[in-house]
Amino acid sequence: MPTVAQSTETDWVSRFADEVIAEAERRAPGTAKSGAGAPGIVCASGLSPSGPIHLGNLREVMTPHLVADEIRRRGYECVHIVSWDDYDRYRKVPAGIDPSWAEHIGKPLTSVPAPPGSSYPNWAEHFKAPMIKALEEMGIEFHGISQTEKYTSGAYREQILHAMRHREQIDAVLDRYRTKDKAGAKKPAKQQKPVDEAELEAAEGSGAASEDDGSAGGAGYYPYKPYCSVCERDLTTVTSYDDETTEMAYTCACGHGETVLLREHDRGKLVWKVDWPMRWAYEGVVFEPSGVDHSSPGSSYVVGGQIVREVFGGEQPIGPMYAFVGISGMAKMSSSKGGVPTPADALEIMEAPLLRWLYARRRPNQSFKIAFDQEIQRTYDEWDALERKITEGTAQPADAAAYSRATRTAAGELPRTPRPLPYRMLASVVDITTGHDEQTLRILSELDPDNPVKSLDETRPRLDRAERWINTQVPADQRTRVREEPDTELLASLGETERESLRLLLEGLDTHWSLDGLTTLVYGVPKLQAGFAADAKPTPELKVAQRAFFALLYRLLVGRDTGPRLPTLLLAVGADRVRKLLAA
Numbered sequence: 001m002p003t004v005a006q007s008t009e010t011d012w013v014s015r016f017a018d019e020v021i022a023e024a025e026r027r028a029p030g031t032a033k034s035g036a037g038a039p040g041i042v043c044a045s046g047l048s049p050s051g052p053i054h055l056g057n058l059r060e061v062m063t064p065h066l067v068a069d070e071i072r073r074r075g076y077e078c079v080h081i082v083s084w085d086d087y088d089r090y091r092k093v094p095a096g097i098d099p100s101w102a103e104h105i106g107k108p109l110t111s112v113p114a115p116p117g118s119s120y121p122n123w124a125e126h127f128k129a130p131m132i133k134a135l136e137e138m139g140i141e142f143h144g145i146s147q148t149e150k151y152t153s154g155a156y157r158e159q160i161l162h163a164m165r166h167r168e169q170i171d172a173v174l175d176r177y178r179t180k181d182k183a184g185a186k187k188p189a190k191q192q193k194p195v196d197e198a199e200l201e202a203a204e205g206s207g208a209a210s211e212d213d214g215s216a217g218g219a220g221y222y223p224y225k226p227y228c229s230v231c232e233r234d235l236t237t238v239t240s241y242d243d244e245t246t247e248m249a250y251t252c253a254c255g256h257g258e259t260v261l262l263r264e265h266d267r268g269k270l271v272w273k274v275d276w277p278m279r280w281a282y283e284g285v286v287f288e289p290s291g292v293d294h295s296s297p298g299s300s301y302v303v304g305g306q307i308v309r310e311v312f313g314g315e316q317p318i319g320p321m322y323a324f325v326g327i328s329g330m331a332k333m334s335s336s337k338g339g340v341p342t343p344a345d346a347l348e349i350m351e352a353p354l355l356r357w358l359y360a361r362r363r364p365n366q367s368f369k370i371a372f373d374q375e376i377q378r379t380y381d382e383w384d385a386l387e388r389k390i391t392e393g394t395a396q397p398a399d400a401a402a403y404s405r406a407t408r409t410a411a412g413e414l415p416r417t418p419r420p421l422p423y424r425m426l427a428s429v430v431d432i433t434t435g436h437d438e439q440t441l442r443i444l445s446e447l448d449p450d451n452p453v454k455s456l457d458e459t460r461p462r463l464d465r466a467e468r469w470i471n472t473q474v475p476a477d478q479r480t481r482v483r484e485e486p487d488t489e490l491l492a493s494l495g496e497t498e499r500e501s502l503r504l505l506l507e508g509l510d511t512h513w514s515l516d517g518l519t520t521l522v523y524g525v526p527k528l529q530a531g532f533a534a535d536a537k538p539t540p541e542l543k544v545a546q547r548a549f550f551a552l553l554y555r556l557l558v559g560r561d562t563g564p565r566l567p568t569l570l571l572a573v574g575a576d577r578v579r580k581l582l583a584a
Contacts, residue, residue, distance in 0.1 A: 011401040012363045017070040020287045040077035043068040044288040048085040049127035054340045056325045062359040063289040065140045072410035080142045086124035087147040106233030110148040134343035138352045139409045152266045163223045171221035177298030213273040226268035228252040277304035281314025288317045322364040329373025349469040357406035380423035419458040426466035428564030431480045432572040447515040518567035
């Protein structure tokens with residue numbers, strides 16, 4: 001089985017690309033050569049549109065995408081296949097869907113009606129569409145293959161007949177990973193390492209999540225599962241098969257039974273543990289990752305490696321195991337849908353290069369979280385800091401490589417914000433202005449008087465992403481609401497030191513009315529009161545005084561002890577209104 005060293009010393013994408021190119025050349029010299037007419041290298045992903053295809057499933061696509069893109073950057077021909085496992089069975093009715101959809105359990109996903117209100121022709125297309133749009137926005141170039149079209153067109157007919165002829169051989173391979181219970185009945189081997197329930201949920205967007213290997217009944221083992229011609233479900237049992245004539249008989253739980261010629265039958269599919277290796281051989285796949293749920297003995301990836309060689313005469317692809325992708329802050333935007341967030345959800349609150357970067361900077365076997373809560377501001381701060389290092393030429397090679405993979409592909413640069421102001425600042429501004437464009441532009445134009453923002457378009461799409469985050473991810477009780485009138489009771493209760501701090505602040509507004517100026521002012525007031533210069537380094541005592549001063553300003557401006565960064569808040573409120581609310 002091809003393996004990949006997981007060294008931390010170099011860029012992981014380059015290492016995989018090196019091994020994939022070498023493996024392609026080993027299999028067929030000339031395959032990896034650049035130039036027109038080269039056969040090309042095949043990288044693959046598999047996604048099942050059984051429901052929302054979420055950010056955990058995105059790793060199934062991003063890992064081969066990044067490797068395929070690196071191969072293309074080097075001038076080689078490379079195709080990234082995304083197999084839509086839309087011929088998988090409909091397994092369960094998701095939360096929020098009419099329970100009557102249970103009548104479709106067992107049908108192919110493309111034969112199940114789309115959720116109520118959908119404009120798409122079937123269940124599979126409904127969930128494929130937003131993923132396709134998200135992949136396009138992320139600059140992911142791929143060749144989509146519908147497994148419904150492949151199976152129903154007869155494209156796999158020879159492979160199916162071949163598998164049926166070698167069913168005893170397949171059963172023997174599968175039997176190596178089966179154990180017998182006390183009664184002697186066969187059962188799947190238990191996984192040695194428990195898989196987290198969340199990880200199992202994350203795996204459901206991949207066809208590889210279905211670990212079915214067929215069943216060996218009284219009539220023997222058959223790796224093919226027909227869909228019933230009457231009820232359309234896969235509640236069927238093959239009762240006999242003739243290798244010479246390809247005559248196959250089956251019965252269905254609905255009561256129907258019939259005999260068909262398998263050489264003409266296109267309403268069924270190979271069971272997953274046979275289907276996957278068949279496709280490796282059929283497509284000539286050199287690289288395809290698999291989820292953590294496939295690393296156990298007896299899993300589809302492990303078994304598939306033997307079936308592809310022993311039965312289909314192909315080779316198992318280089319297949320790194322990818323770890324779980326978690327979510328920081330499950331928000332109402334996603335939880336209302338009854339599942340974890342999708343790439344489309346993420347792209348509403350962050351730019352495509354940032355989302356690409358989160359996957360590019362971590363090796364596939366490293367788990368990580370994507371922030372939908374306040375942590376997204378820290379993530380953007382990290383991203384902006386990396387951009388500054390890139391500009392200065394001080395970034396580490398691996399970091400620079402991840403940045404390059406995030407911002408461009410072999411086809412060119414991804415769209416970006418012309419003037420990427422800090423995300424946390426933009427979020428604070430739109431929070432305070434409730435998205436009012438005129439007010440937002442006023443504030444942003446005052447951030448840097450020497451280089452003012454002249455149009456909101458300069459700050460888009462980052463501005464729009466920050467606004468969407470505020471509106472969908474920040475609970476109403478955490479939104480910033482500036483007071484309409486002064487808190488006269490609090491103002492009247494202030495001592496002389498507190499009144500003096502407000503006076504010093506108000507006196508400095510006109511001469512410090514910029515982001516940098518107000519930053520110096522709000523941090524400097526407690527220093528001046530303590531007899532230090534405004535630029536003096538704060539002592540522990542000064543830090544205590546600063547925190548008390550900041551809390552006072554927040555209570556007077558927004559009625560809470562905390563809020564957006566004070567310089568941004570003051571700019572957003574405006575000098576006149578600040579004077580009105582703080583005048584003691």
